[in-house]
Amino acid sequence: YLYGGILRAFVLLWINTMPSFAALQLASPILTAISELGYNTPTPVQTQAIPEILAGKDVLAGAQTGTGKTAAFALPLLTRLLESPRAQNKRPSALILAPTRELADQVATSIQRYAANSELTTLAVYGGVSQNPQTEALGQGVDILVATPGRLLDLLNQKALELSAVRWLILDEADRMLDLGFKEELIRLLKQLPKDRQTLFFSATFPKSVKDLAYSMLKQPVEIAVAADNAPIDSIEQVVYNMDNNKKRAALAWLIGSGNWQQVLVFVRTKQQADDLANELKKDGIKCNSLHGDKSQGARTRALDDFKAGKVRALIATDVAARGIDILELPWVVNYELPFQAEDYVHRIGRTGRAGNSGKAISFVSRKEEYLLADIETLIKRVLPTQWLVGFEPNFDEPDGGENHGRNLRKQRQKAKKKAKAQATYGIKKSR
Ligand code: AMP
Numbered sequence: 001y002l003y004g005g006i007l008r009a010f011v012l013l014w015i016n017t018m019p020s021f022a023a024l025q026l027a028s029p030i031l032t033a034i035s036e037l038g039y040n041t042p043t044p045v046q047t048q049a050i051p052e053i054l055a056g057k058d059v060l061a062g063a064q065t066g067t068g069k070t071a072a073f074a075l076p077l078l079t080r081l082l083e084s085p086r087a088q089n090k091r092p093s094a095l096i097l098a099p100t101r102e103l104a105d106q107v108a109t110s111i112q113r114y115a116a117n118s119e120l121t122t123l124a125v126y127g128g129v130s131q132n133p134q135t136e137a138l139g140q141g142v143d144i145l146v147a148t149p150g151r152l153l154d155l156l157n158q159k160a161l162e163l164s165a166v167r168w169l170i171l172d173e174a175d176r177m178l179d180l181g182f183k184e185e186l187i188r189l190l191k192q193l194p195k196d197r198q199t200l201f202f203s204a205t206f207p208k209s210v211k212d213l214a215y216s217m218l219k220q221p222v223e224i225a226v227a228a229d230n231a232p233i234d235s236i237e238q239v240v241y242n243m244d245n246n247k248k249r250a251a252l253a254w255l256i257g258s259g260n261w262q263q264v265l266v267f268v269r270t271k272q273q274a275d276d277l278a279n280e281l282k283k284d285g286i287k288c289n290s291l292h293g294d295k296s297q298g299a300r301t302r303a304l305d306d307f308k309a310g311k312v313r314a315l316i317a318t319d320v321a322a323r324g325i326d327i328l329e330l331p332w333v334v335n336y337e338l339p340f341q342a343e344d345y346v347h348r349i350g351r352t353g354r355a356g357n358s359g360k361a362i363s364f365v366s367r368k369e370e371y372l373l374a375d376i377e378t379l380i381k382r383v384l385p386t387q388w389l390v391g392f393e394p395n396f397d398e399p400d401g402g403e404n405h406g407r408n409l410r411k412q413r414q415k416a417k418k419k420a421k422a423q424a425t426y427g428i429k430k431s432r
Helices: 002-017 028-036 044-054 069-083 101-114 132-139 149-157 174-179 183-191 208-217 245-258 271-283 297-308 342-349 367-380 402-430
Strands: 059-062 094-097 122-125 144-147 168-171 198-203 222-224 236-242 264-267 288-291 314-317 332-335 359-365
Touching (some): 044 198, 044 222, 059 069, 069 094, 069 101, 069 168, 069 198, 094 101, 101 122, 101 297, 132 149, 149 183, 174 183, 183 208, 198 208, 245 271, 271 288, 271 314, 288 297, 297 314, 332 342, 342 359, 342 367, 359 367
Parallel strands (some): 059 198, 059 222, 168 198, 288 314, 332 359
C-alpha cells in the first residue's frame, strides 16, 4: 500500500509537471479541435511560442519542419482572432507567407482543422493553378490568407485583394523563401502591409541573409531556439554509406526490398535524375513515382496523394518539389545524391522523425561527393559516422569517376547553385 501510494503520488506529480495545452490559455473551440485531432501534449516550440504570441509579441523562431511549428503559430493566432472583432468587408486579418504551393496548401489545411469549431475562414492562394477560383473565393471574404509571394503580388497588382486590415503577418520557412529568390517580392509585400501588426518569423536555418531580413521586419522579437538552428532533430538516426555511384541504384532497390520498406522518400539533385531513377526502380518491380518542379500541379498532387495512401512505395523527389511534404511517421529518407546546399540536408532529413516519431536518414556518398558531406558536417556541427553497405562496398581498383570527376562536380555545383536560384525563381513565377 505504502509503495503503491508513493508511486501514484510520483506519477501524479509527473503528470502535473508535463506541459499541457489547457494551461496555455487557448480559446476553447481551438482546444476542442486539437483534442479531437489527438494532440495531447504541446511540442517544445509550441510550449515556448504560444504564450509569447498570445501576449502580442513578435517572435523569431528556429523550427524545423516536423516540430509542430504550424500549430505553434496557428493556435495562438486563431485564439487572438477569436478575441478580436473581424475586419470590415471580410478582408484578411492574418497573412501567412509560404515558399511553395505544397506548404501553403498544407498550412491552410492544418489551420482549417484547428479552426473547425469556429467561424474563422482560411484560404490558400498560390501559382501553378488557375487564378479565377482564388479571386472568387477572395471576393467572398476570408480571415486568414495563406499565400506564396508571387501569386499574392499578382493578386494585389490586379486589385483582387487588399491587405490594409492585416494585423498578423507570419513568415513560414523564411529561409526557403530567400533560397527561392523571393527577397524582392517580400520587400515589396512588406511595403503594402500596415505597420501596426504582430509579426512571427519561422525559419529552419539562420544564415546572415535570413537574420537580416528578420531584424528588418520584427519589433523587439522574442527569440525561440534560434541558436540551435541547424541541429537536425535528435530522433533521426543518420547513416552514411560510402558507395560508388554506379552501385547506388542496386543498393537502393536492395534496401527497399530486403528491408520491406513501404514508404521511402528519396532525394536526388535534378529533375532528370528523379525521372530516370523512378523508371529504373519500376524495372526492379518497385512501385514508385517522381516529384519535381517540371510536373504539373495536378501530377504533383497525385504523386503525393498516392505516396501518402501507400499506393507507391518510393517517391523520388528534388529539393524544391519536396518542400512542405507532411507525412506523419515517414520512416525512411534516402539521400541518393547529397545536396549542393548543405542546408537542404537538414530540410531533407526533417521529413522523417516528425512529431516525436523515430526516423532514419540514409545518405549514399560517392567519393566525389565527400566534400559535400564535409559541408553538411560543418553545418550540423557533427561528424556523421560512415560505413559500407555489405555487398555494395566501394571498388578501389576502379576509382569512382577519378579526380577530374570530383573537379567537375565542384564546377557543376557552382553552376547548379546559380541555375537553381534562377530556375526556382523563374519556375515558380512562370507558373503563378
Ligand atoms: P509541422 O512541424 O507543423 O509540419 O507539424 C508536423 C506534424 O506534427 C503535423 O502532422 C502535425 O499535425 C503534428 N503535430 C503538431 N503538433 C502536435 C502535437 N502537439 N501533438 C501531436 N502531433 C502534433
